[in-house]
Amino acid sequence: MTGSDMLYKPAKLSIAHLTVVFNEEVPAIGDLSLEVAEGEFVAIVGPSGCGKSTLLKVVAGLQAAQSGTVAVARAEGGREPKIGFMFQRDTLLPWANVTSNISVGCELSGLPKDQHAARIASLIALVRLQGYENHYPAALSGGMRQRVSLARLLAFEPDIYLMDEPFGALDYQTKIIMGRELLRIWEARRRAIVFVTHDIEEAVALADRVIVMSARPGCIVASHDVVFERPRDPRSLRGDPRFGALVQTIWSELAIAD
Ligand SMILES: Nc1ncnc2c1ncn2[C@@H]1O[C@H](COP(=O)(O)OP(=O)(O)O)[C@@H](O)[C@H]1O
Numbered sequence: 001m002t003g004s005d006m007l008y009k010p011a012k013l014s015i016a017h018l019t020v021v022f023n024e025e026v027p028a029i030g031d032l033s034l035e036v037a038e039g040e041f042v043a044i045v046g047p048s049g050c051g052k053s054t055l056l057k058v059v060a061g062l063q064a065a066q067s068g069t070v071a072v073a074r075a076e077g078g079r080e081p082k083i084g085f086m087f088q089r090d091t092l093l094p095w096a097n098v099t100s101n102i103s104v105g106c107e108l109s110g111l112p113k114d115q116h117a118a119r120i121a122s123l124i125a126l127v128r129l130q131g132y133e134n135h136y137p138a139a140l141s142g143g144m145r146q147r148v149s150l151a152r153l154l155a156f157e158p159d160i161y162l163m164d165e166p167f168g169a170l171d172y173q174t175k176i177i178m179g180r181e182l183l184r185i186w187e188a189r190r191r192a193i194v195f196v197t198h199d200i201e202e203a204v205a206l207a208d209r210v211i212v213m214s215a216r217p218g219c220i221v222a223s224h225d226v227v228f229e230r231p232r233d234p235r236s237l238r239g240d241p242r243f244g245a246l247v248q249t250i251w252s253e254l255a256i257a258d
């Protein structure tokens with residue numbers, strides 16, 4: 001446990017009556033409320049255009065809302081909560097190698113310079129990129145680039161992880177492996193995650209709770225607690241009849257929402 005981990009006080013996200021309007025008649029998000037508990041892994045699924053990315057951007061402060069509130073609570077005496085964002089397309093610096101890209105997260109976290117090398121080394125081991133420290137993004141596969149993005153996000157040490165289809169551009173097998181890696185990291189750290197995906201199976205395999213959104217206006221139509229025991233192996237879960245049943249239920253809710 002590092003010094004900053006010991007200072008950590010769990011954060012909780014409260015979104016209340018959020019409405020976001022662009023130039024269209026119907027709001028992109030209409031009166032949406034959602035609570036994310038301390039250390040909870042929440043997945044959000046919904047059709048394209050239902051406002052998933054907009055929701056995350058508002059929480060991250062990248063997009064203004066017409067009305068409603070977003071609050072990140074912290075326990076008394078805790079430090080200012082940090083919100084980290086990971087996108088579907090990696091946003092790595094193409095001219096910087098793996099180590100330098102991850103060091104961006106260390107810089108943003110305010111970690112003293114003399115501790116960067118140790119944190120970067122431990123994160124490279126965590127995301128299993130040993131031997132690739134000096135590689136540039138162009139020389140890495142899509143899955144490896146997302147591992148670097150994940151390591152950079154972890155280097156920032158967020159209290160809340162906002163992940164917008166982080167594995168959406170990866171092939172099926174790599175996506176499953178990345179999901180397993182993310183769970184492994186999450187089990188160890190237990191920070192709140194809001195994980196947007198259009199893949200229902202991925203949502204059910206990873207999350208404590210799956211939120212189903214519909215479009216026009218973007219709103220929540222269902223919320224499912226996912227009760228599979230932790231730690232989980234997302235691969236073996238897929239054979240469980242309860243897994244298939246929940247996936248089917250969410251499918252039918254999305255079909256109705258369409
Ligand atoms: N910057 C923007 N300007 C205008 N309309 C936008 C903007 N961002 C998103 N929208 C619209 O808001 C709706 C929700 O978009 P988005 O949040 O990207 O959906 P999702 O991520 O669920 O696919 C869509 O109708 C989209 O066209």
Ligand SMILES: [Mg+2]
Nearest residue numbers: 052053054164
């Ligand atoms: Mg989106």
